[in-house]
Amino acid sequence: MKYFVIFKLFNYKTMKNKMKLLGLTMMITVLTFVAIGAQAISLDKKTDIEERKSAVEERRNEKVCSRIDDVLTRLEKKIGKKNGEDKLKERVQIRTKEMEENRAKRDADLSERREVRDQNRDVFYDKLKAKAGEDSAKKAAVEKFKTAVETAIKTRREAIDSAKKTMNAGIDRAIATRETSVETFRNEFRSSVETAIDKAKSSCENGASGEELKSVMTQLKNDIKTARENYKAKVSEVKKVQESIQTLREVRKESVKLAIENFKTTMKAAQEELRKAMGA
Template structure:
């Protein structure tokens, strides 16, 4: 299943970071507004508390959407598998009718044998293709789940480290204010430490992109397996058609064979 929406995580994490304009206004007020020096720490503490509440609420909303996403993805996969089986069943019915028409056309023992060989070859080709496709799907989903779990772990670790650094910066700012440190120094120090935490988070986040590239590579591997399975099936089908033609008079069989397209004889993979 798809795990966490990491772009949303980044958004809610970065909401914590004070903008340059906020720092500039507070710093300016701390140095130029009469009486503001005395209550700057109180205002800073209130501002930090409000930001923490906002981010906590946003985090809860994101996790709620994340859980909904997991459930919806599971439902989509189940629906996709069901549609695939339905298409295969429908194609199997058409294929049975197709084989029946050829069996009815067969007059001699040689022709009957040729139809039997043709039918066996086509069924074997279909089964082989479906087996390859199904195996590719199972492998992709299994490996993708592992990578998604890894990505989730990497992202959550990066977020946790960021939040710890951020909290330390906030706690230090509060403590400095209570200790009588100049408000301008408190704000500038907080700004510097939050930027360092953000920069560290951005570096850690690169590991998430590496995992994402692995998932894309998995998808390409699955697609390559699909393409090869389809290609091998077409080759086997064409050979079976040529062998069948040899046992029947051309005017009788050629039209029917020419209409034997891959979709007709191949249940959806």
């Protein structure tokens, strides 16, 4: 009886330990599942955050890339407005028309003055002929003087007209060259910017990351800045057409001065010869 009680007591303790072990095992299992579930939730949450970040970055990149195509248009408008080139052709047309009208007016005034002077010289020649009377030597001297004067005047006028024509042609070429050069430089600027844009667009099409895209956009800005500075420097230089025009005017001035000096020299000699012939 004693051994039976002992055995039963031992058996009870064993069962109790087994139950504890089973409970502990179940608790560990539950905790394991809970931990795995929490890890899975955390992983899912992290994945969701990463996906949202990726989506945001993708949208941002798409937005940046979509704006690249508008860069050239916005730059041309900005530069054109800043340099006043949007109205350049209109201004050139107005100035060309005004210049042509002023030239025509000056030519008409000059022609009128010359005609008056021609008439006055005819009156002067008639007076000289009257003074010469019937003296054949004096009459011959008057005719010689008249020929010398008319030849000198013709030579002077031709020299002055040629100098003016050369100046006007030079001014026209300078203005035309300026406008052609500005257009050429603008096309060069457009080509440079288009090349930079194509390079940036290629990076976008190849799926550049956010950091890579930042580098691409920085390079694009630098390329555009260089193209713009080159364009502005060239345009600024070629627009100094006034210096060329001033040089042309100085050349004309010297040519006219020389023509007048030669005329005066010829007239002085003719007048001296006439004076001696007339016995004055």
